[in-house]
Amino acid sequence: xxxxxxxxxxxxxxxxxxxxxxxxxxxxxxxxxxxxxxxxxxxxxxxxxxxxxxxxxxxxxxxxxxxxxxxxxxxxxxxxxxxxxxxxxxxxxxxxxxxxxxxxxxxxxxxxxxxxxxxxxxxxxxxxxxxxxxxxxxxxxxxxxxxxxxxxxxxxxxxxxxxxxxxxxxxxxxxxxxxxxxxxxxxxxxxxxxxxxxxxxxxxxxxxxxxxxxx
Numbered sequence: 001x002x003x004x005x006x007x008x009x010x011x012x013x014x015x016x017x018x019x020x021x022x023x024x025x026x027x028x029x030x031x032x033x034x035x036x037x038x039x040x041x042x043x044x045x046x047x048x049x050x051x052x053x054x055x056x057x058x059x060x061x062x063x064x065x066x067x068x069x070x071x072x073x074x075x076x077x078x079x080x081x082x083x084x085x086x087x088x089x090x091x092x093x094x095x096x097x098x099x100x101x102x103x104x105x106x107x108x109x110x111x112x113x114x115x116x117x118x119x120x121x122x123x124x125x126x127x128x129x130x131x132x133x134x135x136x137x138x139x140x141x142x143x144x145x146x147x148x149x150x151x152x153x154x155x156x157x158x159x160x161x162x163x164x165x166x167x168x169x170x171x172x173x174x175x176x177x178x179x180x181x182x183x184x185x186x187x188x189x190x191x192x193x194x195x196x197x198x199x200x201x202x203x204x205x206x207x208x209x210x211x212x213x214x215x
Contacts, residue, residue: 038122040065042096046114046129048182049156053103053129055084055114059091066119070101075111075128083114108133137208144215145188151198151210155182159202166197188214
């Protein structure tokens, strides 16, 4: 009798936990769906281009909205500010239509959150991007290096690049191929102290080069 009661209690406990999990999953699903209020938006992406942020969006075929506003806030803030506007009717044809809005004044060295207000059709989810000010063609940090060295450069089209690192004698000591974003890193933990040179080669033959110091 004790054995049957124990089995029964375990069975009830497992089913209760299963019901709890399903209920939680259902609540999470409903929350994620309701956060996307606009039904006309097909895609929304962000990319840093130089010292600006380009927001690209696609309006679904057959859908339209009366103007689009790009809003920005800092992570942790509740108040949004206007970063850019497209006036007039967007979309409206039977084909998907693409638009871009450029934010010339992002908050540097901070995580910027952006959203789209699509007329009366609602708004998008927030997208985040960490915007780093490019002092020249690239920015390298930290300097001098202790562990990882990060190099931020302009690559708005996500062009494939190759990163090469040379020591002070001109010997190649590191190489990474097929990188496709605008932020690469060098693990300097195994390097001796001194001056090093890096090169970033683009598939279009563009070349960036610079130096960093390992302490």
